[in-house]
Amino acid sequence: MSEPVSALNGASFGGYCDVTEIGLRGMVTLRGDLSAAAFKKVIEAETGLTVPGQRKIVHGKVVSLAWMSPDELLLLVSYRDAAATAARLADSLNHQHAMAVDVSDARASFRIEGSACREVLAKLAPVDLYPEAFGHGDIRRTRLAQVAGAIWMPDEASFEVVCFRSVARYVFDLLSEAARHGGQVGYPVET
Amino acid sequence: MLLITCPNCGVAAEETELHAGGEAHITRFGPEASENDFEDYLFRRENPRGVHFERWRHANGCGKWFHAARCTATLEVFGTYSAQTTEPPREILETIRAKRPAWTWRDLK
Numbered sequence: 464m465s466e467p468v469s470a471l472n473g474a475s476f477g478g479y480c481d482v483t484e485i486g487l488r489g490m491v492t493l494r495g496d497l498s499a500a501a502f503k504k505v506i507e508a509e510t511g512l513t514v515p516g517q518r519k520i521v522h523g524k525v526v527s528l529a530w531m532s533p534d535e536l537l538l539l540v541s542y543r544d545a546a547a548t549a550a551r552l553a554d555s556l557n558h559q560h561a562m563a564v565d566v567s568d569a570r571a572s573f574r575i576e577g578s579a580c581r582e583v584l585a586k587l588a589p590v591d592l593y594p595e596a597f598g599h600g601d602i603r604r605t606r607l608a609q610v611a612g613a614i615w616m617p618d619e620a621s622f623e624v625v626c627f628r629s630v631a632r633y634v635f636d637l638l639s640e641a642a643r644h645g646g647q648v649g650y651p652v653e654t
Numbered sequence: 655m656l657l658i659t660c661p662n663c664g665v666a667a668e669e670t671e672l673h674a675g676g677e678a679h680i681t682r683f684g685p686e687a688s689e690n691d692f693e694d695y696l697f698r699r700e701n702p703r704g705v706h707f708e709r710w711r712h713a714n715g716c717g718k719w720f721h722a723a724r725c726t727a728t729l730e731v732f733g734t735y736s737a738q739t740t741e742p743p744r745e746i747l748e749t750i751r752a753k754r755p756a757w758t759w760r761d762l763k
Contacts, residue, residue, distance in 0.1 A: 517663060517664055518663060518664065518665070531716070532662065532663060532716035532717055532718060533662050533663070533716065533718065535716075589667075589668035589670055589671055603665070604663075604714070604715045604716060604717075605671060605714055605715060606670065606671055606714035611713075611714045
């Protein structure tokens, strides 16, 4: 069987922040009634995490679980485990109006690291990224220039971005351009 | 700039994150309907200078549809509400009546 490769094969760029394509990552989309106890029970038993509230992401040792919309969650696992996790969840959700689909190969993900990482994203997305408005534990689906993406902060000095695989090069170029040396604008402004 | 709060995910989304879906609360008339009803359903739209009810989709966000009541002249948003309804909720109408006493829109006033 052919070797799986990520969209940009781990491309990276060094600027005032470092931009790296994360490489292969397992992603399982879960849809169902997020308020239903039966649905929550299946998700919590599989992941060991509590179903996150509106626009929140929760992190475990190896998996993360993100709120994507009122009826959708995104489960981040290792690439190797994605297919089996999706199959197991689909099986457990069999009797509910819900689904679990392995979407790992449809996505690309990036990491932006550096103390000024907020401004790299603030240049591209119509989102308030001041620390009071957005921080660790929050996730935001938005647009990055012309394409859809989701962003969150694993810690105070980095962002992770997911987008569709078909626009991986576009998003990488955007992020690199925004993170280029000499392009710093001093966001957020100290008050 | 138009800022509309999506009732599905709570984000005060900027206009470019949203997609406009045309007039709200259009009653669908299907193949068995009279020609006049069908014509109204297909073509007749309000084009007010003032209070308007619209459908919007949070396209670059949670992906869900919702309704918004806003003023086309000032861009003031009176409120947003669920897409799963055939008429504006009472609170929204009260808000509009308080702010624009002379207002009318189709059969509403």
